[in-house]
Amino acid sequence: MRMTNKRMLLLSSSVLTLAVTSVSAQERHAYFGQTHQHTSWSLDAYIIGNTVTGPAEAYQYSMGNVVKHPAGYDVQIKTPLDFQGVTDHSEYVGVIRLANDPTSSLSKLPIAEKLKVTKDNPAVKIFQWLAGSIASHKTIAELSDPKLSGTVWQENTAIADKYYKPGQFTTFCSYEWTSMPNSQNMHRNVFFKDCSKLPPSPFTAMDSDHPEDLWTWMDGQRKAGNEVLAISHNANLSNGIMFPIDVDSKGNPLDLAWAQQRMTNEPLNEIKQIKGVSETHPDLSPNDEFANYEIMNYLIGIDNSSSKLHGSYAREAYENGLAMQATRGYNPYKFGVVGGGDSHNTVTAYSQSNFFGAHGLVDATAKARLAGKVEAGMDILKTGTSGLTAVWAEENTRESIFSAMQRKEVYGTSGVRIQARMFGGWDFDKGLLSNEDWAKTAYASGVPMGGDLAPADDKVPSFVVNAVKDPADGNLDRIQIVKGWTKQGQVFEKIYDVAWSGARQPDPVTGRLPPVGSTVDIDKATYTNDIGSVELKAVWTDPEFDPGLHAFYYSRVLQIPTPRWSTYDAAKLGVLPPSNAPATVQERAWTTPIWYTPSPAAIAKAERGLTVDDLTKSGSTALTDDQLKQLAVGKIFKVRNTVTNETFDVLFGESGQRVVTKVNDAAPRADELLQAMHPSPSGSAAYEIKDGHIVTTIDGTAFELTVYTSGDKYIAARSNEFGFANYEVVSVAQ
Structure with missing residues (x-):
């Protein structure tokens, strides 16, 4: 048994508990499926060599048929799936493929000349043009025509309906909303319950890259009779913005309405996929001997980058949600977990022994995969097999599987069928x-x-x-x-x-x-x-x-x-x-x-604890910058965590670095100021005294420490502990 003390926040009263005592509930079965799949219709898939196969081949593969890998060889799934949603990127979906298909109507338009792959106009150049348009929010008018995107969307729907075999194999009308502000992953896969009740075209990141706007659009769809839900993914690559605790993506303070809207629209999170696991990280859960599993930590498209840990992992989000519920009365993070792929090959590898990469021609051979390549910030050796989504449902139909996802009776696997x-x-x-x-x-x-x-x-x-x-x-x-x-x-x-x-x-x-x-x-x-x-x-x-x-x-x-x-x-x-x-x-x-x-x-x-409000009401005052400098700089604080009763020595060096060590512990506990049981790999972190706070970081995420005088004692409060003042300064020494 291992225990770790950490920051916190989570638990939303907005989600109703469902009674499951009916006979149908008792007869639920486990169905395994794929909720994250790309084909040649996705811009990035096309430019890495997946230029031929589309949603039809994705469904054929999942049903057990032999399908061509982008590199030209045959691949086949070992055990057919029960359900699947193809989730091509909605931004300029299908335009490169259609422009290079002489039978399509798009290929006849003047804009198609800029999209046709030639020696002088390679696919990567076309992708950079389109991706630049998305990033700059300057859409290309000819390609943003709803008639064009609507035509592709209708074709996607027709293919999903063609392969839907109720009771045998279920398909969903779905897509990926691809928000990526400053290379920070905020992607969501959007699933509709009924393919006969769909919007004319998807809501894309070109419409808005704020998840709050996506949710509002989804609320509108639901009012129109279109049941829809979103699955967030790759929180591990979000740079800490997937699971915020203070403000939303627009800088507004989080509140009950925000939490309710998030949980209504986004009941699920993808915990494992090709680009890593988002359960937890060894530095967040140091006493979890199995935390170091398929870890990836970078910003998409940027070499030698890293994503902030706090705000990027599901377990910490669950914990923070509890704290939010306890202190604020809402929990935005009571989500279920699923496994997914994110393969850009149309086909997906689930088995370690039958792995064939996930990124077109980049990792199509064993030699290429073992070569140590880094592509767009992604270390190919660290990529893995696809995860799987499992649902407990009464039958293999859209209605039953979608309902299971809504009530969160789902789980994720690393690709195996446990x-x-x-x-x-x-x-x-x-x-x-x-x-x-x-x-x-x-x-x-x-x-x-x-x-x-x-x-x-x-x-x-x-x-x-x-x-x-x-x-x-x-x-x-x-x-x-x-x-x-x-x-x-x-x-x-x-x-x-x-x-x-x-x-x-x-x-x-x-x-x-x-x-x-x-x-x-x-x-x-x-x-x-x-x-x-x-x-x-x-x-x-x-x-x-x-x-x-x-x-x-x-x-x-x-x-x-x-x-x-x-x-x-x-x-x-x-x-x-x-x-x-x-x-x-x-x-x-x-x-x-x-x-x-x-x-x-x-x-x-329950024990209530001391809050900042309690301190201020009792007449305690926060130290000023000058008082903090006089008290702290060059001194060693002995600090007691009043919740755990653990004691720490904290040195605020004159060089602007601070170090934390746990008293009577042979191993130093550092880089998580005054937080019990969270060792830091670096042993120290920078700090500054500013606006009445000691400002420092936790694994790259900034927080503030405020020190109050309370009678003859000094009491400290951290900005990430939801208004509690949990640290008593026992002594100060040179």
């Missing part, structure tokens, strides 16, 4: 899972993933978790439950191993479960299923439950180690696997959380 379930309740019996119909009981007396646990006086919540391995992949290592909670403006997380394979036992001191082991032969890129389990399940009761604190719980299922795609590629080429990429992976699944909101009575009984 079947995962999670329920929360107050009266689950330890013997529940011995009953063949346990899921019916769980639905009847609890809530599934995506649900809310209503308070229950004098009871402790229990959670039912179950996972079955992918029949074509590795056995299971363990199931973990990740818990997050908030107290007095701070956030915490703890990871519990609740079910595992073999006879392993947790370490009695650390609580850590020993590794499952590995059967991987790295040179041969092989493994065996001699370890691990086919199925894991447990009923787990929270041993540290506090009824007065907001909390969330989600499960994470891990497979045994298997070879990574780069190891398979190296074996095919007869070379050593690259040293700068993991040789093995532990594939996994992440469920959507279950949230707990305490009752008003329980909140009233």
Whole structure:
């Protein structure tokens, strides 16, 4: 068991808890699908070599047919999918493809001459022209005609309808809204429930690159009878702006209306795709031994760049949402999680052993993939297989799958078909899972993933978790439950191993479960299923439950180690696997959380904590710049975190650098000023005294520290702890 103290914010009362006690709910099945796919209709896909195949071939591939890779060789999915939405970029969708198709009406227009690929007018030059237009918000009139975009949209709809086979294979009318201010990823995939009720053309980032405007447009669609939802993705590349805690994309303060609009329109977030995982980061969750999985951290299109960590990961957003709920009364981040691809090949690789890249001709061969290329800021070696979206739905239809996404009874995988379930309740019996119909009981007396646990006086919540391995992949290592909670403006997380394979036992001191082991032969890129389990399940009761604190719980299922795609590629080429990429992976699944909101009575009984308002009402005053300089510069502060009771030494150097170390801890804890249990890789950070605050950073994200005099004490408050003053200065020394 591991615990980490962090910043916080999250939990929205705007989302209704759905009762799921009907017979149909009890008969839900797991369906696996793709919610993020590009074809030659996307501008960037075309210019990297995917010039022929479109949505029709994407559906054919997902249904199990052989389809051509952009490089010309045949590819085929190992196991057909149950559903898919093709999400080509809506900005100038299809124009390059159509201009270069002599049978299309666009190819006959004068503007088409600028879009036709020739020796003197290569595809990359055309892309730069169009992308520049999008970035500068100076649209090209001839290509922005709604009649043109509407024609492409209608063709997309017709193809989706053609391949829709209710009960067998479901297609969605969908697209990607591609907002990217200053290379910061703010993309959303937009899905419609009914292809017969669609707008004339999509809302694009050329209409607005603010998500608030997209949501307003979606609200209008819903009023017109068009049910629609959005899935945010690649938060890990958003530079901290995907999950804000203070202001929206237009600089307006966040409020209840903003939170409600976000959750109404954007109930889902893509947790894993080709360009990395957005669950958490090792520097955000240092005590999570499995946090360092498929990490990518850059700004799209910029080499040698990095994306800010805070505001870029789902787990921290969940935690911050709890704090927002507790302190402000709203939570914009009660979203479900899905897995996606973002392949620009029309076809998508889900299997490590059958990986064929995702970016046209750039990574089409094993040799090219292992060459260490960096394209548009993206390290090809760090890219991975596509994630998968799994939904628990009554049937394989648009209506049923869309409803599952709306109520967030969904989960994401790293590309494997692990079947995962999670329920929360107050009266689950330890013997529940011995009953063949346990899921019916769980639905009847609890809530599934995506649900809310209503308070229950004098009871402790229990959670039912179950996972079955992918029949074509590795056995299971363990199931973990990740818990997050908030107290007095701070956030915490703890990871519990609740079910595992073999006879392993947790370490009695650390609580850590020993590794499952590995059967991987790295040179041969092989493994065996001699370890691990086919199925894991447990009923787990929270041993540290506090009824007065907001909390969330989600499960994470891990497979045994298997070879990574780069190891398979190296074996095919007869070379050593690259040293700068993991040789093995532990594939996994992440469920959507279950949230707990305490009752008003329980909140009233909880420890309240000291707030900045309390300080000012009692006559305490904030130190001025001169007073801060005199008190802090060149001094060592001994500071106690009044929430955790941990003590830190903080040095504010005369050079403008500060260092934090935890008292009685051999390892320095730095670069997260006064925040318990968040070690920094750098050991120090710059600071300045400005406008009555000590201004510094956390992993590149700025925050302020304000120091107050309270009688004969100094009390400090951080700007990212939602109005609480949680730090007492114990002593100051030279």
